[in-house]
Amino acid sequence: MVGLMRGINATAKKIADLMVLNSAIPPQGMSLEAWRAMGPITPSYEAMYVMVLEQLRSGYSVGANIALFDMDGSLADYDGAMLESLNALAGPDEEVLTRETLHEFLKKEELPHIKARLRSIKRSHGWWCRLKPIPAGMEVLKMATEIGFKPHILTKGPKRAAIAWKEKVEWCQHHIAEDIDIHITSDKGMVYGKVLYDDFPDYMLRWLKTRPRGLGIMPVTPSNRDFVHPNVIKWDETNLDEVRDALIAAFNRQAGDDWK
Ligand SMILES: [Mg+2]
Numbered sequence: 376m377v378g379l380m381r382g383i384n385a386t387a388k389k390i391a392d393l394m395v396l397n398s399a400i401p402p403q404g405m406s407l408e409a410w411r412a413m414g415p416i417t418p419s420y421e422a423m424y425v426m427v428l429e430q431l432r433s434g435y436s437v438g439a440n441i442a443l444f445d446m447d448g449s450l451a452d453y454d455g456a457m458l459e460s461l462n463a464l465a466g467p468d469e470e471v472l473t474r475e476t477l478h479e480f481l482k483k484e485e486l487p488h489i490k491a492r493l494r495s496i497k498r499s500h501g502w503w504c505r506l507k508p509i510p511a512g513m514e515v516l517k518m519a520t521e522i523g524f525k526p527h528i529l530t531k532g533p534k535r536a537a538i539a540w541k542e543k544v545e546w547c548q549h550h551i552a553e554d555i556d557i558h559i560t561s562d563k564g565m566v567y568g569k570v571l572y573d574d575f576p577d578y579m580l581r582w583l584k585t586r587p588r589g590l591g592i593m594p595v596t597p598s599n600r601d602f603v604h605p606n607v608i609k610w611d612e613t614n615l616d617e618v619r620d621a622l623i624a625a626f627n628r629q630a631g632d633d634w635k
Contacts, residue, residue: 440626442524443558443568443582444516446543448575449594450528450550451506460496478598497533503542508550511594511612515572516551518619522626525556529566531578532559569625569634576602583607590625590634592618605635 447453458472461480465471472480483489496502520526528547532540540559547555558566563573564581571582572592576599579591583606591607593599602609608621625634 439567439569440524441568442519442526442570442622443529443563443566443572444512444519444526445563445571445573445575445578446528446530446546447506448509448596449572450509450512450516451546452509453506454596456502456506457496460499460502461492464492464496475597494535497536498538500538501542503539504545504549506546509594511610512572513550514615515592515594515610515618515622518615519570519572519622522619522622524570524622524626526551527566527568528555528557529563529568529571529573530557530559531561531563534561569628570622574599579604579607588628588631588633590621592621 444450454474454477458474458477461472461477470476470480480489481493484493516526528543528551530543532543543559544557547557560566562581563571563578564585566582568582568586568589570590570592571579571586572594573579573582574594574596576593579593579602583589583591583604587606589606591604593602593607593609595609595611608614608618610618621634628634
């Protein structure tokens, strides 16, 4: 499978190179025949036509230096805001939650009264906009941008809280940049990048499954402390040089190469 993907990526890159060389990137609506007539495309490239065309139209180029950044727990302090909101709604006999105990508590999400509280919080107007930026995450975002990566936000949207989708966009535009690219998705494995910055092991593993040569950077939190993966650098705010070196290696790697 890895060999097959490498072959596909290499072929896609050849097509992209040909299209650039020939200035033959077809405009919207141009037929395959018309596009073929513009450059020396061989039949073996034909199967890749649709995929590459879509990628080029969407602004993606094969091997592009894109670094993906998760929001909640990575750039935006979801846990801090959730603790504050849950503690405000707790009864007098309930435990006061802390960052250490929050994730254990959230496993009770299926209990009706907990589910109702969480839904009410996540649907509150302005709640997502008010999340505080996490300085350690913003530092890595800035570093990746300075190295030359194009940062894209990659975040999961809660299916039953449409307001979150709108406010996540507003948060990024306010705290990062007006024109930042944002992907709100249910499946992070579907999105291309050379790097993923994400605090949640399950999403990191899902993304690495489709990007086996990708670099993962994971800010250490109470719930991911024990997570280990050969492609993932754990960022604990003491190893900035290690994070920088890995980002530079990932930036300089060619399609098909490993960053390590
Ligand atoms: Mg997260």
